[in-house]
Amino acid sequence: QDKPAPFDKPGAVKIALVRYLSTGDFFQAYLSGVEAQAKALGVDLRVLDSRQDAALQADMVDQAIALGVQGIIIQHGLTESMKEAAQRAIDAGIKVVAFDVNVENPKIPQIEQSDRDLARLALEQAIKDNGESWKAGYVYVAGIAPLDRRNETWVDFKKKYAGINEAAMFGTLDNPIANSVANQARSVLSANPDIKVMFAPYDEFAKGVKIAVDEAGFNKDIKIYSADISTSDIAAMREPDSAWAATAATNPAVVGQVSVRALAQLLAGEDPGHNVIVPPTLITQKDLIDKDIKNMEDLSAKLPQFAHADVAMPAWMPNPNAK
Amino acid sequence: MGNDAVFRVDGLRKSFGHIEVLGGVSLDLHAGEVTVLMGANGAGKSTLVKIISGVYERGGGTMQLVGQDFAPQEFLPNTPAEAIRAGVVTVHQNINDGVVADLDVATNLTLDRLSGSGAPTLFNPGRVRREAKAVADRMGLAIDLKARISDLSLADRQMVAIARAMAHQPKVLILDEPTSSLSSAEADRLFALLDRLREHGVAILYISHRMSDIRRLADRVVSMRDGVISGVFDRKPLDYEGAVNAMLGRKIHLDRIVARNSAKPVLTVDGLRIAEGAKPIFLTLGDGEVVAITGLVGVGKTALAETLFGVRKPLSGTMVLNGKPYAPESTGEAIAAGVFLVAKDRADSGIVGDFNIQENISLPFHKRMSRLGVLKRRIERAAARRQIQELGIVCRSEKDEMSALSGGNQQKVMVARWMSQAARLFILDEPFQGVDISARRDIAAKLRASANGRATLLFVTELDEALETADRILVMSEQTIVGEHRNADIDLERLLAEVAGGPLHSAA
Amino acid sequence: MSSGWVRMAAARDHAIRYGFIVLLFGLIGYFAIAADGFVSPQSAVFIFQSVAITGVLALGVTATLVVGGFDLSIGSVATSAMMAAAYVMVVLEQNAVVAVVACLLIGAAVGLINGWLIVYMRVPDLLATLGMMFLLVGLQRIPTEGRSIATGMTMPDGSVANGTFGAGFLALGRHRFDFFIPNLIPVSVVVLLVLAVLIWFFLEYTRFGRMMYAVGSNERAAELAGAPVKAYKIWAYVISGVFASIGGILLAARLGRGDIASGNNLLLDAVAAALIGYAVLGAAKPNAFGTAVGAVFVGVLLQGLTMMNAPYYTQDFIKGVVLVVALVFTFALSGRGKR
């Protein structure tokens, strides 16, 4: 299929991915999605990794400008530090998209995995499984943007369903996160053995909670709802009598692909729209067992809505998943 | 005699960088003999000892252990452990290299057994204490075995290190200035022990700058100069003067001191009490006067020195310096008032190891050598060079690291530090520790020559040092001053009685 | 001296010796009243379990503190061992024994390299182990290009890794021994206790341990007394490395996968435990018993606070305050203290 300029000449386009977060499976999968789509499009990708240094990330945008790239993907970061940097890129005539960081710029499409939707899907499943009133434990660390957004949904749900009783809120980002959260969750479970539902809207949290629930021997009495997914999460959910009931997730690789595609559309003179939302998928324990899903590949193969999002997908766009 | 050598050093060489320190040293040690090694500061004595004991690598030459029951064997220790195992045991010059401050006396006394390969794996505190007690008893050491070394005086630490070395039943025992911080009573105990070891056929190499030690112990004297043996004296009676001349390469002559009087008082001490239950001290020091205070170890000499220097507070009493009340709150105030102290135990309280000679000398006088807080290095360097010249410090340049100096030269740097500026009251606490005879006389002469314009107060345990240096000699006992003598017509008997805290003390 | 003075000094000595222990029991008493369910065998076991991994690391770092060194690489050694265990079982499809041996070898090797750098290359301890820390944090991610290791994962080359964590290996994290109550004591707690007793005995009651203290206090004197100082120092780092790798094994067994993590928090918590140990029984020096008590102390504090619903940041705060206060207490009173 013919691609529009400037993608008609392979290697003519240079783009940069400017990252805030990189450590962990989500970010690795996101990067692989970006790489796959960039390869499919035949563009030259530079990865600039600020390793959670927000100030450095802003500088890296300038560095990308100096490198003469035509497009920039900003992956995570802080509004305050990235807003002006993004504007500088626009001023330099560079096309920019931003994933999961609001740079408050009408010219910059916002790619989102919609954290509110993620939390909503998981919580709706919790209501479906457990009714409208239960005692809950909640894992949350304030100050982390996606967790803050997921928290908003939790707050809304608590308002909406008066029967939800939040007995304990805990959480930590001390690494290894799962290990530290497991320790906390154990303490919480000793203090509140009657908790029925654990809402852990980040899979590292959920893994920790699951370890604690198993160690306390409560795995048949408690259900865990979370967000995000990885191969090891699938294994944990599939264990016999696993307390981990459901998770809502977008495929980070798909989000990566969408990020590149939206940028490509901008470069080709098309408009991907200001909010490019990658819809989340609810994944339940039952799905995994019934469909015999063992890893992320199976998940993509057997839940097509997870494998591919028809977002930012004009006809000329090569699909990196196509074999 | 030469045929029963048990240890033989032949043509030993050593260089640091491109400076040759040992230029082919040959030496025999004989069973049942004390060989005294004499040499000026920096002659290379400690370096030789460190090679023999496996601390330094040799640069050339051979060493041999010879025994009646075995063929001569090459002796090439790569580590101190190997030397000890072969029966060559050393007490090094730096006392802090001999003991582990954080551990108790018992463990320190048995340290080498604990690290020996034959030792039982388990550490049984009871057994260790029993072994330690045996070691201590042989030396007649009366130290609490449970005490931590860091709570002991330097003399006690030295005794612990010596006791441990003795306990090895060594074939060859090397002692590098073991008495430099011992009192005469402790030194006597040491000598008695060395006599016993000598009878048992141990070959002993003894290094000292103290003629009294040397006279007491020597069977043979070997002189060393500039890294080579410059004389061997084994014909009785031993020719000590010849040995000293051989080690110095010239004759030294002793000028008799002409004791001076002073009219202008610089410091007046009135009823100072430095310890609970001690009698008050009264003292006047005059301009141009050199006063020595002597006394046994532990009688409060250092305590008095530190009180004068503002390190400690007196329990009661007043001081007047230059006609003004003087009550220093800190060492800084004392220095500002012109009171300087050359502290004893240079390694702990004098030398800044990371600094070179120049920086060590200028240390207390930064304020005078700087403008707006910025140091004037040219002035600093000039002062250092002047002192190196004046005191004859053996070094390559004023930029040398302190660790590259011999012990005696390190001590000279400490004296040089405080001589580099004019003092009103100049206190020196054991300033001759480890300094060779000629250097000691040089320093004493410098002190006397520059004495005008200040009062000089010397704390020495060795009476000889006081006699060589001072106009007036005071005796301390039980934290107070018990006697006073003009260094012209001294009643030595009375003085020694005072030192020993004898009848005079009870009469006072 | 008046007898009043003597009595005061004795009281002060007691305060120094037992102050920290009293504080610990006071804390336990407080939580027992304030937090439901704090007092139970399970809760006690759990406190031990929660500090088992950092405790093991802390015991290792104690060995390096004893010889006057420091090991900043322990956190990364633990996470490297965890990744290695997962890699060996999941990617290389080997069994649990191979995985454990591989981890221990890694720990020993890192310890040897650290020791060699410090002893023979004369690199200062903090520097050498900091460099090692960065190196390992990077190295452990290279084989999987930064992915966590779990059964079924896709490798960088696109193949799928199908090995699994052996049951024996997982049992290290999950099996519980009966002790009066069935299924009470997890393996990790047993490991902690055994290692604590071992290293305590080693340091206090063998000549090697004593010599390590001598080396830490005065290296030169120990050497001149004939001790193989270099060997002792290297051994200390090997102990530290091996203990850290045991911590990593426990971590892998508990998590059931190889998780991307820097291990910085493991490092800090372990160091905190070892340093708190200085204050226990007025030792004012690194010691294994103190380290173990320090680890338990932190565990009690965090368990109690979490049960009382204190948010994580107040836990950090209180941990800091208690640390500072406890230590001021010990060191200011004892009047010793010097690293």
Next chain:
Amino acid sequence: MSSGWVRMAAARDHAIRYGFIVLLFGLIGYFAIAADGFVSPQSAVFIFQSVAITGVLALGVTATLVVGGFDLSIGSVATSAMMAAAYVMVVLEQNAVVAVVACLLIGAAVGLINGWLIVYMRVPDLLATLGMMFLLVGLQRIPTEGRSIATGMTMPDGSVANGTFGAGFLALGRHRFDFFIPNLIPVSVVVLLVLAVLIWFFLEYTRFGRMMYAVGSNERAAELAGAPVKAYKIWAYVISGVFASIGGILLAARLGRGDIASGNNLLLDAVAAALIGYAVLGAAKPNAFGTAVGAVFVGVLLQGLTMMNAPYYTQDFIKGVVLVVALVFTFALSGRGKR
């Protein structure tokens, strides 16, 4: 001695003195060839900017290293200062000057407390500052219950904080001075350079700095030479605290908010820079020039690797390897080296 031997010794001396600098230039040369766009004024400025904050912290910790101490709290002082700046401006709605003063006071206060603990309470340095670190990590989150501080945030009590970061304050992070090229040099780089020159001059050329080295080498000797040793030690921690708070101010100005997740790596990176400084010019001791070079070295390395598209984990790995190799080189050859 033969002249050949002398020449060899001289060569070794040169290797020690200039080895690290040569390595740095070699690295720059390599990246200049291997990575497009590495050589440009912008790139150079960028390298400095990327290490400005850690560099400032590293300079501060150098002061404590000089007096023979250590400060583990610098990272948390920086983040506390950042949070404080944001709190003062956003929640208390004060201006930039108040915010800056508040930060500096916090830094000085923490330094004083650290110094007091170490000097008067005789708590070992690592211990005191580790406790302080935990304490601050918790404390800085208490006022907002762990939330980041940004204009329009909801406070725990439900009110909305409406203050903004003053333009003057933001300029600290964003303004660039002209230097041949317009808008070239950011404020943070200027701050770094000015502080580096200041502390370098202070340590090398003033009597206060000289005495700090003396204190670090032999405390008792310094005291007997008339130095107020306690005051010097406390000052060192105050310098460290104030520098860390300046780092925090720069961080807040760059970010434009008080972000709880930022600043995690500051401590380790700053310590790495300060320790690399030991190797520069063969100093084998803490020194300000070395620290600055160390910081730039890390900046060059990471920038070059980033430009060559090396993934983040290989960057850590290479950082560790280079650190270790560079230091072996210096310390093994120089034959000094002892903390």
